[in-house]
Amino acid sequence: MLIADQKKPFDDPNYIYELKFDGIRCLAYLESDKVDLRNKRNKEITSLFPELNEIYLQVNSRCILDGEIVVIKNNKPDFFEVQKRTIMTNPFKIKLQADRLPAAFVAYDIIFLDNELLIDKGLEERKTLINKTVHENERIAISKVFENNGIVLFNLTKAQGLEGVVAKRKGSKYFFGKESKDWIKFKVLEDQDYVVCGYIQKPNNMTSIVIGQYNNKKELIYKGHVTLGSSLRILNQHEYKVINYSPFSDPVHTGNENAVWLEPELVCIVEYMPSNKEGLRQPVFKGIRTDKTANECIEK
Template identity: 55%
Template sequence: MDIFDEKNVKPMLISEMKDAFNSPEYIYEIKWDGIRCISFLDNKSVDMRNKRNKIMIPFFPELTDLNKQAKIKCILDHELVVLKNGVPDFYEVQSRALKSNPFKIELAAKKYPASIIAYDILYYKDKDITSLPLIERKKYLSEAVVENNLLAVSRYVEDNGIELFEAVKVKELEGIVAKRKSSLYWQGKRTKDWIKCKVMANDDCVVCGYIQKANNMTSLILGQYDNDVLVYRGHVTLGVSLRIMNQYKYQIIDYSPFGYIPPGNDEAIWVRPELVCIVESMPTEKDSFRQPVFKGFRDDKLARECVVKAE
């Protein structure tokens, strides 16, 4: 079936490394801190979906006419962002994606309107172009859309990945993505053709419980899967609010989901390991997180997909 009609594109995945590098074989782009989405645009409508194929336009009604920015029928791979003072705010975009009240969604859309930053095109006119090299797809992308306040095309630099990374660090952005110029678009696959270099490390973790602390502080108990075993990964307190957590569905249980009580967790309130959160920390080779900061909850990833990263 035609991939435009099927509406089930799986985004190409990105490998991770800690150090930026220079290479004439790669282009380098800013890594925008939002929700990865695929949009299907034609002269009638826009159909935007996240990585779990959840339809997103009902949560971002200000993008209903995004298809008017497309000159031709196309499929875009892009980041869905909400900017505050010119900087992406992940909490704002993710909290919107989890709202259910249409009135609150409309208010949020007016206060902090969303936009997209397109960095790839998979379909041009009536043709699947995922088998073309990236650098050719970039040319088609620039020809396919008209930029405005709803849609921007990601700019890139050649050769100078380290220099871009240092500039991104100064601006306190998330990092960069290096992409091999000759790379094809492999749906749902992770290769070294696309590599992210991040200023801070991000980890997706399962919320396994929480501990109420003094001064209305809350500490989340974190876990990740190592194969089928849920592994204890410590706590995150900075940035956590139980009020925010209570906006999401979770079930309190009377036992530790790890099968034992890790040291220092005697006062824990345990929850069924289903809610996923993002933890930002300084890069480290250790099992625990260094200076962890809670970044937000997410619904585009299952708990079982939160795995311990291989060394």
């Protein structure tokens, strides 16, 4: 189930509120003797997080949990650290990283329990069941629920430099793979997914990437630049193909004369300050996504 709406913080007795975790969305299939972790694209990622291999011991029965894999660094979830795991392949290096900065699974919904699919049960009933089923430890936690004070909770997350809040309508059902307006996010910073279309190495040794999104005609539209950093290290951790032409439907854009164009296949997350003006205000490159295809990056 996906979030369909983003709004300004509000208080409403018809909603509950939870922290929005800066991690990787994941379904955890917990059997009596094993764990199977799947990302949004149903890719198995269990081997990337060996420290989570025994969280099945923390549940009463076979179940499927919806939640987030997070890595805590400097007392807050760090998206870059958890995303870095998704591109690692060497088991020894994965183990070293797991020992250095172990991940945890934060469960906020339960959609299957004791051979029963729970998606038609109301949100509060599912919350009751998850609390009866999961026994927390340092590797698995249950997302805490707050009543009424959505604005206060949002302001606290903002003060602590956290990602935001999710409001969930009481009594709402769970819809597989669908965007639902029953879940609403309050973001400290807005973000969107963009196609990586090229990069530009600047005289000050900094590198920026050229980004785009598809419109409803399936044309790739230029959306600007975002600073990547002082090297191509992050980009080089992924496979990409250099091409000799602009991939945009309208290829004429000032400032891109020195761009190295790429096959539009990689997807990145960009955070920015909310603004009524055209373009991105203070955009920040947040990372490469491996659970989304370029064709899914549609302009809003």
